[in-house]
Amino acid sequence: MAKGSSEVSRFDAKSTNRDDEVATTSGVLGLPLKEIPDIPLLTEHHGATVISVVNQKGGVGKTTTTINLGAALAELGRRVLLIDFDPQHSLSVGLGVSTRQLDGSIYNLMMDESTHIEDFLLKTSVPGMDMIPSHEDLAGAEGGLMNVIAREKVLKRILEPVLGDYDVILIDCQPSLGLLTVNALTASDGVIVPLECEYFALRGVALLADIIGKVQKNTNPDLKLTGILPTMFDRKTVHSREVLERILEAFPNHVFDTIIARTVRFPETTVAGEPITTYASSSSGASSYRRLARELISIGGTK
Numbered sequence: 001m002a003k004g005s006s007e008v009s010r011f012d013a014k015s016t017n018r019d020d021e022v023a024t025t026s027g028v029l030g031l032p033l034k035e036i037p038d039i040p041l042l043t044e045h046h047g048a049t050v051i052s053v054v055n056q057k058g059g060v061g062k063t064t065t066t067i068n069l070g071a072a073l074a075e076l077g078r079r080v081l082l083i084d085f086d087p088q089h090s091l092s093v094g095l096g097v098s099t100r101q102l103d104g105s106i107y108n109l110m111m112d113e114s115t116h117i118e119d120f121l122l123k124t125s126v127p128g129m130d131m132i133p134s135h136e137d138l139a140g141a142e143g144g145l146m147n148v149i150a151r152e153k154v155l156k157r158i159l160e161p162v163l164g165d166y167d168v169i170l171i172d173c174q175p176s177l178g179l180l181t182v183n184a185l186t187a188s189d190g191v192i193v194p195l196e197c198e199y200f201a202l203r204g205v206a207l208l209a210d211i212i213g214k215v216q217k218n219t220n221p222d223l224k225l226t227g228i229l230p231t232m233f234d235r236k237t238v239h240s241r242e243v244l245e246r247i248l249e250a251f252p253n254h255v256f257d258t259i260i261a262r263t264v265r266f267p268e269t270t271v272a273g274e275p276i277t278t279y280a281s282s283s284s285g286a287s288s289y290r291r292l293a294r295e296l297i298s299i300g301g302t303k
């Protein structure tokens with residue numbers, strides 16, 4: 001990536017952040033560059049901000065974002081909980097958890113009111129980051145919840161007992177807008193929408209906005225769109241840049257400045273079963289998610 005002069009001087013300013021390696025919306029589109037400040041450690045804890053990572057399109061980077069944003073927030077001293085809310089359980093796999101060894105998963109919590117979330121928490125390899133795994137059985141949960149009273153609020157009720165134990169809870173949603181995703185949105189303060197910088201990225205976004213609107217109207221009036229995260233950005237192609245321009249046009253006030261570029265390091269981390277922040281700590285992918293974590297906090301998306 002060509003380094004703008006202000007990006008070089010920012011690096012020279014003794015910052016330990018390697019932001020000069022990170023693709024940014026402002027940098028790519030030639031807008032005034034944005035500085036993301038250093039983030040102080042939290043001195044007080046006021047309960048978790050819950051954020052769903054949602055897009056009904058598959059393979060856009062939801063799970064990768066949940067794992068690596070979570071790990072980067074934990075590096076900033078935040079107490080993080082990740083919820084694998086996808087029957088494909090990619091988040092569990094990406095953190096080295098085999099669903100064969102599990103005593104239970106989010107499925108049991110969703111289907112059995114007598115279960116307690118504390119019994120399902122797992123530690124990850126990242127200090128300060130816990131997770132709740134998923135299981136293929138979760139695919140049957142939408143049908144199983146049909147006759148449950150307040151079926152959109154089941155996940156919200158499940159999370160309540162641990163809200164005081166974490167600063168951030170990130171929910172990795174499956175690529176659908178069904179009842180599980182509505183549960184995630186109902187339990188959340190904010191939504192992050194990863195959008196890949198490919199043609200048709202915006203296709204389906206109207207439907208997603210519609211669901212967010214319905215949740216705001218019916219089950220969670222406080223739900224906010226935290227931000228749109230451009231992912232799979234290819235520095236070499238003009239069309240990635242054009243798509244980014246279109247995303248910014250569609251959401252002028254909601255696009256993260258930090259962009260996640262396409263790199264083979266991310267698929268490698270899934271095989272390794274750990275976040276990129278530990279697997280390839282000095283890679284540009286790790287720097288991107290660290291900058292995203294600082295940006296999220298600096299815009300008030302979480303504490």
Ligand SMILES: Nc1ncnc2c1ncn2[C@@H]1O[C@H](COP(=O)(O)OP(=O)(O)OP(=O)(O)O)[C@@H](O)[C@H]1O
Binds near residue numbers: 266
């Ligand atoms: N920035 C990136 N560059 C290259 N590959 C990436 C990047 N982000 C994610 N990937 C890879 O793309 C694939 C899909 O990513 P991921 O699983 O995060 O998407 P998803 O939106 O969660 O998918 P699904 O909808 O199936 O849950 C994975 O193999 C992942 O390793």
Ligand SMILES: [Mg+2]
Binds near residue numbers: 063086090
């Ligand atoms: Mg996923």
